[in-house]
Amino acid sequence: MQYYLYFKALHIVGFVSWFAGLFYIVRIFVYHAEADEKPENIREEWKSQFNLMAQRVYKIIMNPAMMITWTFGLLMLGFNHGILQQNWIKVKLVLLVLLTVYHVYCKTIIKKQEKGEKTYNSFQFRLLNELPTLFLISIVLLAVLKDVLNFVYLFFGIIAFGALLYFIAKAYKKSREQ
Template sequence: MTALYLKAVHIIFVVTWFAGMFYMPRLFVYIIEAHSKQEPEKTILIRQLNMMASRLWFAITWPSAIITLCMGASLLINTPSWLEYGFMHIKLTLVFLLYLYHLSLHRIFRQLQRGIVNYTSQQMRFWNEVSTLFLIAIVFIIVLKDALSMLWGLLGLFAIIILITLGIKIYKKNRK
């Protein structure tokens, strides 16, 4: 029964963590675009967006990432036999890469909070989709486990990347 409670809490905080990682790069897009506005709009927008980003990052995203990690580790401690399965090694590798992505968002967040803009809004729109790819890959691996062919999984991810890229390009074209 303990494992079920741990799993439930783990899933809840995975959802809130992803919510933060889905919205954070979107806020980065708005902050970057606000830097090209004229005063006083520029200052007002940047101040408001930075406050929104800070609250999201420190009140939701970081705590959710930490609780997700703790609950995931607790699940593995409670059921160490999961580590015998190949799909779990793939999932844990993807989760490790997801935490690196999270840290990259933290670095970008810190830069933007200091007024340093190193990326275009278009680059942030692409970076925004990385968490979507992680979510899709991790969910399919956990649900399908060993039934998932690596070839089909990779082909599916490439197809999704192409669709996302096309969607962003179409949006950019229609936005202008």
């Protein structure tokens, strides 16, 4: 039982670090996209710096944190495999797989930006940056509540929250343009 608590603690440290990286990398993507609006004499230098920052965040923060999250989460499941009979953990694992897909998608954006290919504009990246928020809220509440029926209601609440974030982002964009 003592090992389980260490695994849980390291799992929490892992996912906190992972989400920090997920939030930060897309902010770097925003800055990279906004560099297109800068004067030509500094544009490429800034983009080069943002590419370097994105690579470091991905390799030094996000990848290790994701591996720590998955490793200690799976170790907890190994020590308490009966939990796999509960529906909430199945939903959580699906969300974690989707989050991992998002993680890998961020790598494809890094590669495209390094090649100078057009990806998204800064507003679209700001919206993309809200996706980990929805994952975070969903996964944490699901892990705490452990009730799929309540999660269904919660899911629709999170979708509404996502819509609210979208409208706030639109309003922020409009205020910046004025």
